[in-house]
Amino acid sequence: MSKLKISGQSEYSSGFETFDDCSIYKINEEQSIIQTVDFFTPIVGDPYTFGQISASNSLSDIYAMGGKPLFALNIVGFPSDKLDLSILSDILQGGIDKCNSANIQILGGHSIKDDVPKYGLAVTGLIDNEKIITNNNANEGDDIILTKPIGSGIIATAIKKNLADEKTYNHAVKVMKDLNKESSGIMQKYNINSCTDVTGFGLLGHLSEMCKGSNVSARIQYKKIPLLTNTENFAKKDIIPGGSKKNFEFLKNIIQFHDSFGLYQKLILSDAQTSGGLLISCNKKDSLNLLMELNKNLDYKASIIGEFTNKKNHSIYCE
CATH class of the missing domain: 3.30.1330.10 (PurM-like, N-terminal domain)
Structure with a gap:
């Protein structure tokens, strides 16, 4: 291109x-x-x-x-x-x-x-x-909010292999079917600087695009990232789509993972999503209020997963 x-x-x-x-x-x-x-x-x-x-x-x-x-x-x-x-x-x-x-x-x-x-x-x-909200205007110090759990690529692979139980299937389908309409309307009430949606390039891929366009880096915490039901269980068994693995190979040199990270965790963060949530860069003074309103109105839990920092050697630091 x-x-x-x-x-x-x-x-x-x-x-x-x-x-x-x-x-x-x-x-x-x-x-x-x-x-x-x-x-x-x-x-x-x-x-x-x-x-x-x-x-x-x-x-x-x-x-x-x-x-x-x-x-x-x-x-x-x-x-x-x-x-x-x-x-x-x-x-x-x-x-x-x-x-x-x-x-x-x-x-x-x-x-x-x-x-x-x-x-x-x-x-x-x-x-x-x-x-107009672009994906290239994130500011140093902004909180990073994710509005939907990730893992749909992994769960879809499990569904195709007839490995997903009813609870797992229903959770993933509901999240993928739900529009980002309400989340979009809510975020526009607050002091947000940038936004994108998490789809085929996975969480790390789309976050890295925000970092590159905004000339910043990001620091995220794995434990704060919401996951679809059984995502970790399937990832540990290598039930992971090829596209997600390609995402990881493409991104791995610009991401720094904490030494405690297993390969399955890296692949979850690289998992290609379908109809994923919004990834929002929000001023810290508004982020908690935005998060509270999102969680009051959504059927699943949004989360502050990290923050944008000044530009560093790596695009994203995963803790």
């Missing part, structure tokens, strides 16, 4: 050249259009649930930047010669119902014949120019 030749236009305030979650196109002095796209193969067996999770995941980038989604378009790949079209109908209905929860409609889309099912959304949103 670094070799692509991008033409510069003043209307674009975010694009390939940044690590931001959405593209941003300024339409006037007050507002900008924001846009994002995401799709993937099923991570659960139930088509309707898959549709809900994928739609929630696709909407997440809009919420991470403090925007309001306006509408969405379906992106579909489906093996119509192998699977009954009722499965596709269930996937699409899951997406529709989740978008209804976000108060938007799916206005169309595009489908192709594919070897395996794929589903996601292209989402268009609107944002006030003075309220």
